[in-house]
Structure formats: C-alpha cells, structure tokens
Amino acid sequence: MASKGLTTQTNASNHIALINECMTGPPAEAILKKCGLLDPRPDSAAPLYLLDNASGIGTLIFRLLKHNSNISFGRIVGADIDENYLSFLRERAAKNGVPSVEALRLDQQAPGLDNASFEFIFNNFGVFFAPKDTAVLTETHRMLRSGGFAGFTSWAKLAWWDELLLPALDRYVTGAPALPDPTKLFPATGWMYPQTARAKLQDAGFVEVHSEVWSFTPEISAEDLALACTHLVKAVSARAWDESARLRFEPLIEDAFRRYLCDEFEGGRWTGKMSAVLTWGRKA
Structure with a gap:
C-alpha cells in the first residue's frame, strides 16, 4: 500500500496535470482538427486505431x-513512462465510460x-523531452499504417516565463x-521552430508535412496558473540554484506569481498568448 505522503504527492501531481490541460488541451484539439479527427x-x-504517445493523463484522448x-x-492507447499518470488515465477512462482505453507504460x-x-x-x-527524438x-x-x-505539438515559446514570472x-x-530559459533544458532541439520541426518529419519519411505556429489565450485562474507554472519553475531552480537559494526563494515563487497576475490583470486573468508549434504529416 502506498504511504500517505506518496499518495498525497501523487494526487498533487495529478491536480497540476489537470490544470496544465488548460494550456496543453487547446493545442491538442488543434492538432486533432488538422488531422481530420x-x-x-x-x-x-x-x-x-489511435496511439497517444507520451500521453500523460490522456489530455489529447x-x-x-x-x-x-x-x-x-x-484500439485506443495512451502510452507514457509515468505509471502515476497512467493510473490516473485509467481512472478517467472508467469515469468517462470508455474503459476500452489502454494505458500502457512505454518509452516513446x-x-x-x-x-x-x-x-x-x-x-x-x-x-x-526525448533525448533521441x-x-x-x-x-x-x-x-503507422x-x-x-502523425501529429506533434511543442511550444514555440513559454510566453508566461518572460511576461509573468520574471x-x-x-x-x-x-x-x-x-533562472535559465527552461526551453534550453529540453533534451531535443528544433521543435520550437516550424521549419526545423517540418524537416524532422520529412527526414523520417513522412510526406505532405505541415508545421505552423498556433496561438491562444488559456482560460485559467490566477491561482491555478501560479500553481502549475511554479511547478515548472521549481524544476528549473533545482538545477540552477544552490541549496541555500532554493530554501530561501522557492517558497516565495507561487505567491509572487499570483500577486503579479492580480496586480496587472483584471480578475487575475492573464490576457497573453501561448504559442504552440503544430506539426503533422502522413505515411505514404
């Protein structure tokens, strides 16, 4: 049986993942539309027959x-290496009346x-996030048959980092x-630019490849945006700051983020744009 602390940590991670769907869900819908689904x-x-690779909690599904x-x-498969996310994906599938969704622990x-x-x-x-994209x-x-x-989404940039966090x-x-730009920490490069993302698919043998920047304003409260973004900020600060800096400053980040949103935007609702790169192609 999982310990109470581990269960609490898992629930918190799933909660943040659900909040993140406010930012990753709209591009997921956009790439589905580009592929006719x-x-x-x-x-x-x-x-x-559909595979959602690196599925997380199944946002695209x-x-x-x-x-x-x-x-x-x-057959519909959500694949990920994180068993906690996969367990939550199974719960969501059962709750939504689609128990046929398979949640498989796989390396993309x-x-x-x-x-x-x-x-x-x-x-x-x-x-x-794949070292070998x-x-x-x-x-x-x-x-693929x-x-x-095949459809891929990535960030063109993390606009909230420059516009809100800093x-x-x-x-x-x-x-x-x-703090360093978090996009510099991604193992695979080139996905932030349509021209290089397009070339990657073409080099892999895909035809009729398209890639474009797609922008949207996320519908998310100040509290949720601060919580979700702070989760990523702490992942970056864990690499960039020494222990004394982490102990001193990390506890202040979420409140600072939320205060700035509430000070600068009516109702704390950010009016900026997130920009995703949508890339899709067909197997001949």
Missing part, C-alpha cells in the same frame, strides 16, 4: 472524446508495439538568482 464521423465509419463521444475504436523512443498497427499517432508536448519519429513512422497521420520575481522576490 474533429470532423463528425459517419456511423458507418470503420473503428479507429479526452479532448477527442469530448468532440466525438460516440466514436468507435478498434522504443515503444515496442507492432508495425503498421495505428491509423493515427499523436505526441502532445512530449517529443522534445529521431527514434521517436522512426518508431512513429514504423507503427500506410496513409496514416517581472513577478523582480518585483516580489528581491535578490533571487537568475
């Missing part, structure tokens, strides 16, 4: 089901699933050491 499917349509609640699946770089077994494979804000693309191409589509720290956390 938000269009109504006729009742006579064949069952769908549940955004799809939101728009196609009666969709017929031959070496998933080990069969050749040509899916019509659609998506990767929503996961590929740039070329392996992710090779495996995606291998698992001929004519199948001025909040400057105003309310005097003396805090500088």
